[in-house]
Amino acid sequence: MRTSILLFLLLALAVTSQATCTNDKNPSIRSLTDKTYSYGEEIATPIHLLRPKSGLAGRKVPQTDCLSWRLAVETNNIRDWHLVPMSCEQYVGHYILGKQYKDDCDAVADAAIEYAKSIKLGGKGKEIWVFDIDETTLSNLPYYARSDVQFGALPYNDTKFNEWVATGKAPAIPAILRLYKTLLTLGIKPVFLSGTKEVYQQVRVDNLHKVGYYNWEKLILKGKNEKGSAVEYKSSKRTELVEAGYIIVGNIGDQWSDLLGTNVGARTFKVPDPLYFIG
């Protein structure tokens, strides 16, 4: 619980450090720092707790650097990174297992649903929505939370990861499942496009079915002969879809490589992922 409060405060700091400085001379606001506040109260209140907790605008709190790192990762400013910094392993763990990650995913899904509801369909059933799978449709958190993985702070092991995929036990990300179900009711057809190897086709289909994804226009996995980067692979598959007459109205993924390249779709949505980078 204390960690949740700290994370919340750090997020508040990122948004409002400017306001905190200008309120410095206001004694009535300062007195608020004597009180304690629970997680989830209005943002205007806990801001003023930051000064005594963090000092020097948070520079003495190591997690602040981890928040900056995560923000830079999410905005594609830091690229081609191989590991979560070991000093941020706990921070990333608390973020991804905690309320903030869930809230962040909900915010993405809410925006995507609002957009999807505004789309006027052509009536020919050609509108599709591209979903990435790992850390978008399905979550590998049970794997990433393991002590021999440490939320991506330890080097990636392909053998181990594939053993986990083969168990078919990845849960859904609830916010994205909600988006998926809404799209079906709107008549927008889901297409799954994943870098998972084709040999895992059956286990992935079973896994998707088991957690509530029961219907899709296409499921595209990576063939043995696919070469090139994730951006190239996904771009070429999306181009094939467009050439087949589909209209990509939306595209959602946890990696920028899902959302960059050609035929990315009318709108893209980034799901948070501070666990790993795929270029």
Ligand SMILES: *[C@@H]1O[C@H](CO)[C@@H](O)[C@H](O)[C@H]1NC(C)=O
């Ligand atoms: C990767 O994981 C496999 C299976 O657990 C293990 O046998 C192998 O030694 C690991 N490789 C490295 C480099 O740690």
